[in-house]
Amino acid sequence: MRRLSALRELDRRGSVAKAAQAMHLTPSAVSQQLTALSRELGVPLVERKGRGVRLTGQARIVLQHADVIAAQLERARTDLAAWGHGQRGSLTIGAFSSAISGLLPTVLTDLNQTRPDIDIAVVEAEPPDLFTRLDAGEIDVAIAVDFAQAPPFTDRRYARTDLLTDILDVALPAIHRLARLHRIPLRELAADPWIVGDAHSCCGAVTRSVCAAGGFTPEIRHSVNDWQSLVALVGAGAGVALVPRLVQPLHRPDLVLRAPEGQPPVRHVFAAVREGGENDPVLTATLERLIAAGEAVGPGGNSGAAQDPWVAKPGLIIND
Template identity: 70%
Template sequence: MDLRRLTVLRELERRGSLARTAEALHLTPSAVSQQITALAREFGAPLTEREGRGVRLTGQARILLGHAEAIAAQLERARADLAAYGSGGRGQVTIGCFGSGILGLVPPALRALAERLPHVRVDVVEAEPPDAFTALDGGRLDVVVAVDFAAAPPHTDRRYSRTDLLTDILDVAVPEDHPLAARDRVPLRELAAAPWIVGAAESCCGAVARAVCAAAGFTPDIRHPVNDWGALIALVEAGAGVALVPRLVRPLYARRRLAVRPVAGEPPSRNAFAAVRAGAEGDPVLGAVREQLHTAAAELAEAG
């Protein structure tokens, strides 16, 4: 059994089309189709069927993926056991993390890891779901730090072992002369008519912000689709609009000329977590990385 072909099948399940699968894996659609055809021939079962102008996985394909998850997890356990034997493990770890997590969560973990594991090189890549988990599946990332939203895998996904890190609360940022800047807490609905500064819909922060506004009973008037937190803060400071900002990016706005206020009622938030491939839990270096991320998150939560 060629495990690379199973990776293609798994990615097709995630992406839902040959074209998107090819783009994610840096292949051509024809190459993806050939890999799936070869895998179907190897197992003697149809793995895809036509659905409109695209394809979907068959029941046989989903059964095969269930077994593939178990095989992948067992291979990861073997790697972890080998890493734990003798000298204590790998010499390099690559962490994929969402942007605001790199700003507020990862640096204290890196400092602690430099003292704890001075022989290990730790690289950080900005990445979000679903691409982050495609890279984790392919071995290009060893740890993913992400937030729960539509593009992230569900808690029940057996391909990953996850550790919840923290609940990151979102506050409202308004210009310092805004009428609501004097409030201790801001009812989100009162900003329904304001111009908004929000990240792209496919980004974790953009998706969460849209969902929070929808839960408050309105669709935001997004005048400035901006993903960079520094640029977003600068636009709020300039009076260009209002925004939801996570407390993870507090260092960016602590001394800026704008007002950041809690949302009235139940505060909106997002859940941040760390994930490794299922079976890699016993890897001593990855265990240390997850432990230091959890410690950094606990310290942030305690600081409020």
């Protein structure tokens, strides 16, 4: 399985160096794993392409079987867990920051009360690192947003559960010229400075896509991934931003949130486990509670005032 994992990572990452980095190995060690697998199977798995390598047709066939083998091993672990009445020692959930603050407190409280025998840990991570950790068994449940860095919906390595559709609103300084409008035409903010997360983060990617759909490329004056820092800059008049409703609101006098005009921008939040493991009794209980938490949050986020249009009172801050 270690050798098959090396082949799967090479397919995913596109180079031996990147596969080695993902697996916390040296490129030489990954090459040795691939060479040994090729020797065992009696077929070439990689071939030279310029300074790098690419997978052969035989390697593609092996990968199809590798996905099946990995899923079957996960089913075996599930059967063993069920035989032991689901008394597993630990469960690790990997999630992005606003899912940790907006979804997990309810889930963890419930699990701690109903399954005190399970030791639950939380890791903050985003794709692709989140799914590398899931593949490696470092986490058991991955909570992510659909965007370019996440696996495609059809990825056979994962069993996926949709949790919620999270709406994004426009964050404006309270003194902004558009702050009194109930709905904000995004095109009217084309000339404003924007405060946006890193392009590789889910919210950073979503904001860029939303602005592009609105017909403009935002002038990104500040690159900030922390929600507290982002809204502090908005409140100080440093720019405007898009903020998801999943994060918790607190009062702040220098900031308002307004619904964008037209179809609201959204991000789709889902949970994933390794294919074959979805029937594990502990994972099943966790996913059930995640689904319930997502339904409680609903399309309006944690604001508790998720009307359409949703108009935040002056003085709201978003807490990471």
